[in-house]
Amino acid sequence: MKGRSLFRVAALAMSLGFGFMAMTSPAKAETKYPEHAAKVVVGFSPGGTTDVLARIVAKGLSDELGESFVVENKAGAGSNIATDLVARAKPDGYTLLMMAITTTINQTLYNNIKFNVEKDFAPVALVAKVPNVLVANKNMPYNSVKELVDHAKAKPEDVIYGSSGSGTSMHLSGELFKQQAGIEMLHIPYGGSGPAMTALLGGQVHVMFDNMPSSAPHIKAGSLKPFAITSASRSPAFPDVPTLQELGYPNFTVDSWFGIVAPAGTPKEIVDKLNATIEKILSKPEVVEQLDGLGAVTEKNTPEQFGAFISAETKSWGDVIRKGGISVD
Incomplete structure (x- = not known):
């Protein structure tokens, strides 16, 4: 009897142990990222607004997450080279793209585009609008x-x-x-x-x-x-300059915007962790001051909201390009 009791106790302990491991392993997987350096790819040369914003975000991610996030400039073909590179990268959170409005324009503008902006990327966070x-x-x-x-x-x-x-x-x-x-x-x-x-x-x-x-x-x-x-509201930098909407163009809203995306298939827990970290970075006083100096505006957003924004921009600019008969081979 004593042997059976000890057996039951041991079995119970093992099952509890396995249960505890099962309960804790997902949380462990969530906190592992990042484990080594990552890169933020920019489709333009250093010094432009896209590059400047990418460096602000990369520094913030490095400081917050304890691993290096390095900006890599891959200029060419109106940012299509960089965009295609990230679309084909391993979806593990270690290759990110600072996407700009240009990418949603290029989807219709170029005749032989290799990527699909709505299908080949996991939206992470809209960083800023200018x-x-x-x-x-x-x-x-x-x-x-x-x-x-x-x-x-x-x-x-x-x-x-x-x-x-x-x-x-x-x-x-x-x-x-x-x-x-x-x-x-x-x-x-x-x-x-x-x-x-x-x-x-x-x-x-x-x-x-x-x-x-x-x-x-x-x-x-x-x-x-x-x-x-061209934005929906006046700029604090020039409060006396009206918007085009105020002047009788109700459907005219154009913001140059910039946001972080990852390759499609990147695990949701990584996307969510990056989103939360970027939102934290953008709320820091020193970053707010930097963005104000660029005339940039930020707004809190989820990956899902950013994805819907990308889809809307792609459709809107597609309509303008087709109506204007504009294309690039």
């Missing part, structure tokens, strides 16, 4: 959106607008404005926002939709005339 601003050379004869539209209607093709390149948010903001205002403007693409700004200041182009951070110093110096903000 408004575009419609600006004009200070010597132009128009001083408001209404005067610009009236001038373009009276003199078709007399207005030239510049951009940082075909397919960028600056270019497609111009195309969207043309469609909604019912006007024509000649588009001249440049090899980056720097050359485009030089052309605008020099009068080679007359107007431009530009990211707020690069136009702000010229607006303050009086070299550019700001006509409207």
Whole structure:
């Protein structure tokens, strides 16, 4: 009898032990990530807004999670090289992409795209939005959106607008404005926002939709005339500049945005851990100050909300591109 009792006690202890292991192992798996260095891939050269934001996030992740998150720049093909690289990477949380609005534009813009922005990625977190601003050379004869539209209607093709390149948010903001205002403007693409700004200041182009951070110093110096903000609300940096929605374009909302995504199939617990950590990083006072300096705005979001946002952006820009007959081989 004594032997049987000891056997029962031992069996019970073993079953409790296995049960405890079963209960604790998922929690253990959750806390293991990351176990070694990870990389955040950027589809543009160092120094641009995408790269700057990626470095802010990478530093924060390194500090919070105790492993290095290194930014890797893979410029080319309008960020498609980097996007395709991450889409094909192992879905283990160690290869991330700082996705920009450009990727959702490229999905329709390019004829031979290799990835599907809605199927090949696990959205992690929307990091920031940066408004575009419609600006004009200070010597132009128009001083408001209404005067610009009236001038373009009276003199078709007399207005030239510049951009940082075909397919960028600056270019497609111009195309969207043309469609909604019912006007024509000649588009001249440049090899980056720097050359485009030089052309605008020099009068080679007359107007431009530009990211707020690069136009702000010229607006303050009086070299550019700001006509409207493309976001849904006014910018705290220029509270007197109206939004295009206020000026009678209710469907005009364009924010250059940036967010972290991982390859599709990345475990949910890793995605959720990254999302929670990024949200924590973005709420730190020193990071808020950095983002304010870029004219960037953040908003709390879940991976599911970011995924819905990516889908909406892909559809919206697809409509604009198809309507404008724009494509890149």
